[in-house]
Amino acid sequence: MTTYPLENLVQTRWQNTFDRLNGGEPGITGLLNISQAWNTAREFLRPRDIREPNSKERNLPVVKTCFDALNEAKLLPRLLETFVEDIRQQESLITAEVSSFMAKYDESEDVTVVKSMLRRLVEWWKAWAPIHELGYTLLSTFNLEFQTHLFSILPSSFPSAFKKLCQSTVGAEPDAQLWGDFERLGLLDRYENLIASVCYEQIEGQVLETCVGRWNEPMLAGLRGWMADKIVPWMILPYARGAKTHEETRSMLQGIGSRFDFHVCKTLCDLRTSEIFDIIVDYPDSNCALLDLKECLQRVDQRSQLVQALRRLNRKRLLHPGADTKDILTQYVLMIRCLRIIDPPGVLLYKVADPVRRYLRERPDTIRSIVASLVGEGGDLVDENEPIQPLQTQFEDYSDPNWEPEAIDAGPEFRTNKPSDVISTLVSIYDSKDLFVKELQVLLAQRLLAIKDGNFEKERQNIEILKLRFGDAALQVCEVMLRDMTDSRRIDQHVQSQKASNLHPTIISKHFWPALQASTLNMPGQFKTIQQTYAKEFTTFKPDKRLRWLPHLGTVELSIELQDRTVEVEVSPLDAAIIELFGSGGKTAWNSQEIIAELGDIDNSSLNKAMMTWIDRGVLFDRGDGTYEVLEIATSAVKAARPPAPKRPAAQPEAPPVVTVQQQEAEQMRVYWKFIEGMLTNLGSLPLDRIQTMLKFAPGYSRTIEQLGTFMEAARREGLVTESGGQYRLNK
Amino acid sequence: MDQLSSSLAPPRTSHKSPAATTPLEGAGSVTKRLGNELMTLMMSSSAGISAFPKSDANLFEWVGTIEGVSGTVYSGLTFKISITFPPNYPYVPPTIKFDTPCYHPNVDLAGNICLDILQDKWSAVYSVHTVLLSLQSLLGEPNNASPLNTDAANLWDSPSEFKTELRKHYRASTENSN
Numbered sequence: 001m002t003t004y005p006l007e008n009l010v011q012t013r014w015q016n017t018f019d020r021l022n023g024g025e026p027g028i029t030g031l032l033n034i035s036q037a038w039n040t041a042r043e044f045l046r047p048r049d050i051r052e053p054n055s056k057e058r059n060l061p062v063v064k065t066c067f068d069a070l071n072e073a074k075l076l077p078r079l080l081e082t083f084v085e086d087i088r089q090q091e092s093l094i095t096a097e098v099s100s101f102m103a104k105y106d107e108s109e110d111v112t113v114v115k116s117m118l119r120r121l122v123e124w125w126k127a128w129a130p131i132h133e134l135g136y137t138l139l140s141t142f143n144l145e146f147q148t149h150l151f152s153i154l155p156s157s158f159p160s161a162f163k164k165l166c167q168s169t170v171g172a173e174p175d176a177q178l179w180g181d182f183e184r185l186g187l188l189d190r191y192e193n194l195i196a197s198v199c200y201e202q203i204e205g206q207v208l209e210t211c212v213g214r215w216n217e218p219m220l221a222g223l224r225g226w227m228a229d230k231i232v233p234w235m236i237l238p239y240a241r242g243a244k245t246h247e248e249t250r251s252m253l254q255g256i257g258s259r260f261d262f263h264v265c266k267t268l269c270d271l272r273t274s275e276i277f278d279i280i281v282d283y284p285d286s287n288c289a290l291l292d293l294k295e296c297l298q299r300v301d302q303r304s305q306l307v308q309a310l311r312r313l314n315r316k317r318l319l320h321p322g323a324d325t326k327d328i329l330t331q332y333v334l335m336i337r338c339l340r341i342i343d344p345p346g347v348l349l350y351k352v353a354d355p356v357r358r359y360l361r362e363r364p365d366t367i368r369s370i371v372a373s374l375v376g377e378g379g380d381l382v383d384e385n386e387p388i389q390p391l392q393t394q395f396e397d398y399s400d401p402n403w404e405p406e407a408i409d410a411g412p413e414f415r416t417n418k419p420s421d422v423i424s425t426l427v428s429i430y431d432s433k434d435l436f437v438k439e440l441q442v443l444l445a446q447r448l449l450a451i452k453d454g455n456f457e458k459e460r461q462n463i464e465i466l467k468l469r470f471g472d473a474a475l476q477v478c479e480v481m482l483r484d485m486t487d488s489r490r491i492d493q494h495v496q497s498q499k500a501s502n503l504h505p506t507i508i509s510k511h512f513w514p515a516l517q518a519s520t521l522n523m524p525g526q527f528k529t530i531q532q533t534y535a536k537e538f539t540t541f542k543p544d545k546r547l548r549w550l551p552h553l554g555t556v557e558l559s560i561e562l563q564d565r566t567v568e569v570e571v572s573p574l575d576a577a578i579i580e581l582f583g584s585g586g587k588t589a590w591n592s593q594e595i596i597a598e599l600g601d602i603d604n605s606s607l608n609k610a611m612m613t614w615i616d617r618g619v620l621f622d623r624g625d626g627t628y629e630v631l632e633i634a635t636s637a638v639k640a641a642r643p644p645a646p647k648r649p650a651a652q653p654e655a656p657p658v659v660t661v662q663q664q665e666a667e668q669m670r671v672y673w674k675f676i677e678g679m680l681t682n683l684g685s686l687p688l689d690r691i692q693t694m695l696k697f698a699p700g701y702s703r704t705i706e707q708l709g710t711f712m713e714a715a716r717r718e719g720l721v722t723e724s725g726g727q728y729r730l731n732k
Numbered sequence: 733m734d735q736l737s738s739s740l741a742p743p744r745t746s747h748k749s750p751a752a753t754t755p756l757e758g759a760g761s762v763t764k765r766l767g768n769e770l771m772t773l774m775m776s777s778s779a780g781i782s783a784f785p786k787s788d789a790n791l792f793e794w795v796g797t798i799e800g801v802s803g804t805v806y807s808g809l810t811f812k813i814s815i816t817f818p819p820n821y822p823y824v825p826p827t828i829k830f831d832t833p834c835y836h837p838n839v840d841l842a843g844n845i846c847l848d849i850l851q852d853k854w855s856a857v858y859s860v861h862t863v864l865l866s867l868q869s870l871l872g873e874p875n876n877a878s879p880l881n882t883d884a885a886n887l888w889d890s891p892s893e894f895k896t897e898l899r900k901h902y903r904a905s906t907e908n909s910n
Contacts, residue, residue, distance in 0.1 A: 674774040675784075682784040682795040682812075693788040697770055 021073050034073050037066035045083045045138075047090040047128040080141055087128065087145050094124055095153045102155050111165040114158075115178065121150065122181045147186040162191055166198045170234050179237040188238065195238050196256075199231060200263050207267040215279050215289035220296065223264050231260065262299060269296035273306050277313040280331065280338045290341045297342065306342075307351045310335075314352070319359040325369045332356050333422050357429045367439045370426050374440070374466060423469060432702070437474045438664075440466065442514045444478050448485055449506065449553065456485055480512040495537045503534045506554075507547070515664060519552035520600035523573065525580040527551075551577075560619060563632040567619055574602065575610045579619065582630045591627040669711060672698050676712075677730065680721065685729035688712060762821050766791045769859045781864040783815060792817045796828075796864060804872035805895050809902055813843075813867070815860065825854035828863065835894075835901040837874040837885035845870075846880045 022030030044063045070076055101117035125146060130138045169175060182188050188195070206226055211219045232253065240252035272279065272293040279286040279293075297303055317323075318331055332353070339349040360366045427433055447459060460482055467475050488507045495501065523531060535547045556576035560567040560583070571579075577599050581590055592611075596602055611628060614620040621631045675698045676691060686694070692708050695701045703711075712728055715721050721728045773783060780799035785791050794815040800806025812831040818824045828850060830843035838846040849858060849866055879885035887894040 671775070675770075678770075678774050678782050679784040681782040682797050683786070690788075694785070696788055697767060697785060697791070698774075699767070699771060 037069040040066045046086050091149050098153055111168050114161045114165050118181050163194045174237055203263050204267050215286035218288045220292045265296040265299040269300045269302050273309045276310050280334050283334045283338050294342045310352045325363050325365050360429050371439045371443050445514050477512050484508045499537050501534050503530045521552045522600045523551045523577050575613050578610050589627045589629045680730045685727040687726045763791050773861050798868050801872050806871045822856040825850050833901045835898040837876050837879040840880040
């Protein structure tokens with residue numbers, strides 16, 4: 001019973017289908033027509049082996065009617081499927097061709113093989129492709145099927161072969177057909193990256209070839225010219241083939257062109273980044289390279305890479321014990337100049353300079369080097385042309401019409417330092433300029449004391465220049481020092497006019513001069529008398545002042561009259577004192593102990609040095625038993641017995657007479673130790689940071705916690721304190 | 733000025749003469765004076781006395797250390813004291829208390845001290861240094877005429893018993909209190 005409706009349904013369907021296929025023709029003529037059309041259409045579409053003679057009849061109107069009939073009968077999808085089936089059956093033909101070509105290529109590595117293979121493939125494609133008139137669906141289905149198959153059978157060596165083929169086209173005559181083939185086979189879309197990479201490699205090759213190590217001429221413009229001459233014509237085929245007018249070409253190339261231009265910038269930027277350290281060394285000859293880099297950086301966002309590279313290079317090549325402080329400073333100054341060119345706001349500089357500055361801060365002789373260059377002693381850190389500017393903390397000037405916001409990658413601690421010059425930047429390595437002023441005083445003291453001809457003009461000039469930087473107040477002490485020098489001469493002239501003396505002292509105000517080396521040297525004999533006479537004269541002239549002699553500083557011009565000759569020498573006071581011992585009184589032979597007893601506490605090495613000076617000059621001789629005697633008559637025997645001593649500069653004190661800043665600091669640390677001792681006695685044990693903060697009670701304390709840590713560690717080694725768990729306590 | 737205390741006054745300290753300042757000059761000058769006193773104290777090398785501010789934030793609260801002079805009953809003992817400076821220092825003496833229990837005729841059980849220069853005999857020329865010296869000598873030479881601790885005053889003349897009692901009261905300071 002239930003089968004009836006089903007039967008009815010099937011019957012209705014059957015009738016409908018029949019009617020559709022038959023197209024309302026009498027009998028089954030419609031069906032036969034359809035069948036005829038199907039066969040014609042299928043035969044027309046069937047892919048053939050193109051090696052066989054082509055017998056395809058191109059009776060287009062007939063085919064067209066067949067297709068229309070099939071379309072009416074809604075059989076086209078079916079036909080499409082059959083077509084695809086047919087293609088699949090014939091695919092083996094292509095597979096065989098491709099593998100034979102590729103095998104040939106693998107053997108010869110000849111790109112023309114690939115080229116002819118692609119040519120051949122296009123022929124296959126043309127032979128098989130359904131004509132346009134049959135509708136877009138058919139063509140696209142065919143394309144898809146053909147390409148899918150093609151890509152599935154291409155061997156893994158094809159991409160590299162294809163790339164080589166593309167490479168071979170660069171610079172050659174434009175081969176429009178080849179690129180047309182590429183497109184037809186769908187290779188352009190599929191291997192777009194490969195084609196682009198060909199271009200990238202060309203660019204990289206060109207950059208490496210022309211730009212490495214050449215920093216004295218601008219490169220970017222040349223590279224862009226090369227792009228326009230060589231690469232752009234080539235690019236037209238892959239990227240702007242369809243363009244008909246010049247305008248169209250331009251607009252089609254714009255996107256890809258800017259990609260390649262970006263790559264030019266990036267490659268050059270990478271290159272210059274890797275060379276940046278040497279570029280800086282070469283500055284100002286490398287100015288052009290810096291300008292290139294600046295332009296590239298605007299296009300390519302590689303600022304952080306540049307910073308990292310430079311920091312790494314600095315660490316590797318600059319900030320190690322093998323580098324001279326002066327070299328580091330020079331390089332730092334160059335770095336400042338170079339990075340100012342690349343990045344005027346100074347963000348890059350700020351980031352790169354930080355480790356350098358920190359490193360310089362740890363070097364003991366940094367300040368001295370900077371100060372030395374400040375007063376023009378060697379080194380050309382200071383650019384003469386740079387206007388001298390006072391050191392001041394910089395505020396942002398918001399009323400500046402040229403004000404610009406900070407760069408986007410500036411850190412929170414970044415402070416613009418636009419107007420500051422190189423010296424200000426160097427001085428700002430340290431938190432306060434006091435250190436510089438102190439070192440400056442020491443240096444000035446050394447230089448002033450070394451001047452003998454009374455010409456202080458250069459020093460005065462220096463001080464005046466430095467005043468502009470550091471301000472009058474900071475250099476007041478230096479002023480006093482200079483005035484002491486001139487005053488000394490005036491006083492000396494006065495004293496000489498009262499009572500002529502051979503002594504010409506430099507009278508300095510103890511309070512304003514850096515600590516000078518103390519000495520216990522007592523000048524004997526006539527020197528003492530001269531000193532006393534002079535001192536007396538001085539006291540009459542300036543009753544409220546008193547002279548305290550530093551007899552070991554200075555020089556003495558002596559003329560020693562011996563029996564057979566007169567020796568004229570300029571020697572150090574110690575030398576003079578020794579020879580005076582020999583000359584005065586009856587004692588002719590002296591040994592070291594006796595000399596020391598007479599002259600005060602002299603260390604053995606300087607005594608020996610002084611004795612050697614006299615022996616070298618042939619005035620004294622060593623009797624062999626540790627005593628010395630005056631050589632009244634120059635005998636050749638004694639001279640021959642003595643090996644020729646190396647010439648030494650006489651009367652040159654080895655150590656500078658001024659106590660260095662380090663020594664002063666060690667002295668200060670002794671004061672701070674008292675404070676540390678006091679706080680540990682009363683407060684028990686303390687961690688390092690508490691000690692550091694408590695030390696603010698000590699006047700003038702300015703050490704960092706690292707310095708304090710080193711100091712405490714030294715104290716611990718000496719057994720003064722013990723340390724456990726970061727807490728220091730006095731060792732009792 | 734009292735004979736005893738004037739002899740303790742420093743002959744001429746390096747710091748600013750206190751007569752030049754007036755009480756109205758405010759905390760600034762007091763801090764300066766205290767800083768100077770700290771410097772003087774640190775640089776003086778008096779054995780057995782020392783003092784230092786409790787924290788870096790407050791210069792008016794100090795901790796002091798006094799060691800008993802050898803030859804007295806207090807020999808070998810260390811006493812911690814706390815020193816509090818009034819805002820109008822040095823016109824008013826600092827308040828000083830023993831933190832370590834100190835069995836002494838002039839020190840009560842709470843640590844309060846009876847010393848003339850800390851009360852009516854105070855003078856602005858005294859400094860922490862002189863006060864500490866006075867306290868150190870007070871340990872060995874108590875003023876039994878005005879005792880705060882009568883038991884101790886009575887025992888003073890019998891040193892061995894005094895010593896036993898002293899040891900009983902004494903507790904070495906625990907140094908790691910902070």
